[in-house]
Amino acid sequence: MILVKTIDELQHELSKLGANDSLGFVPTMGALHRGHLSLVEQSVANNTHTVVSVFVNPTQFNDPKDLERYPRTLENDLKLLEPSACNIVFAPSAGEVYPEPDLRKFNFGKLEEVMEGAHRPGHFNGVAQVVSKLFAMVNPDKAYFGLKDFQQLAIIKNMVKQLQLRVEIVPCAIIREESGLAMSSRNELLTAEQRENAKIISETLFKAKELMGQKSVEELVKWVLETINKNPFLNVEYFEIVDDEQLQAIKSWDEKNTKVACVAAFCGKIRLIDNIVLN
Numbered sequence: 001m002i003l004v005k006t007i008d009e010l011q012h013e014l015s016k017l018g019a020n021d022s023l024g025f026v027p028t029m030g031a032l033h034r035g036h037l038s039l040v041e042q043s044v045a046n047n048t049h050t051v052v053s054v055f056v057n058p059t060q061f062n063d064p065k066d067l068e069r070y071p072r073t074l075e076n077d078l079k080l081l082e083p084s085a086c087n088i089v090f091a092p093s094a095g096e097v098y099p100e101p102d103l104r105k106f107n108f109g110k111l112e113e114v115m116e117g118a119h120r121p122g123h124f125n126g127v128a129q130v131v132s133k134l135f136a137m138v139n140p141d142k143a144y145f146g147l148k149d150f151q152q153l154a155i156i157k158n159m160v161k162q163l164q165l166r167v168e169i170v171p172c173a174i175i176r177e178e179s180g181l182a183m184s185s186r187n188e189l190l191t192a193e194q195r196e197n198a199k200i201i202s203e204t205l206f207k208a209k210e211l212m213g214q215k216s217v218e219e220l221v222k223w224v225l226e227t228i229n230k231n232p233f234l235n236v237e238y239f240e241i242v243d244d245e246q247l248q249a250i251k252s253w254d255e256k257n258t259k260v261a262c263v264a265a266f267c268g269k270i271r272l273i274d275n276i277v278l279n
């Protein structure tokens with residue numbers, strides 16, 4: 001495994017690949033956990049070579065405090081990646097990725113008007129900026145993204161379509177802690193007590209799936225909001241049951257699409273997201 005920090009070094013390494021090689025790419029913001037490692041495992045299993053990027057992208061943080069707080073643990077990330085058979089770790093500086101401010105404005109229509117898009121203005125534009133740049137630098141055959149960031153995945157698929165890129169986007173299952181809490185770099189920022197209480201988020205989603213047949217959509221939404229909010233450590237920012245393509249809130253169980261229950265909740269100052277496919 002080799003660590004490179006510049007685009008020139010990255011491209012030098014990639015130029016060693018042969019015509020029959022295939023390249024998998026796992027973009028990350030570091031603070032790696034088992035969720036990231038599962039993406040790397042899938043990439044390693046399906047490609048001859050794998051690149052992992054570690055870059056805390058400033059343009060996708062709408063809250064400067066969140067950017068400041070975001071854990072940066074490159075040394076530990078490298079230790080975790082070492083046994084994974086990943087070939088190249090690309091950890092560029094902000095100046096390397098943004099030698100000039102990126103003034104591009106993407107338009108994702110309805111997809112960005114809901115949930116994360118509605119509560120984190122500019123977030124998905126920043127994600128699209130950095131992921132499109134990273135795709136141009138790495139030029140992968142396949143790129144691996146976790147389903148925990150369900151809306152991000154829809155945005156990235158849409159961006160790939162809009163830009164007519166040839167990369168295949170591979171969605172990967174949510175990896176959970178033993179308690180059920182979805183793995184996230186942000187979990188590291190929780191105190192032991194917060195972490196214990198944060199598991200209520202996933203517990204409530206699992207229960208919601210069971211209750212689906214017994215309550216109307218409206219009743220279930222109300223039940224989830226009340227159940228999570230009654231925990232003194234938690235405060236729901238949104239809970240929505242949406243269709244899996246346009247990500248629009250559904251009104252009735254009779255609607256045909258696959259339905260996904262998505263939540264964002266604060267545990268203290270830490271914002272956590274999770275989701276579950278209901279049918």
Ligand code: PAF
Pocket residue numbers: 027028029055057060127130131149152
């Ligand atoms: O999901 C993430 O960690 C980030 O949004 C990504 C895709 C690496 C872009 O910075």
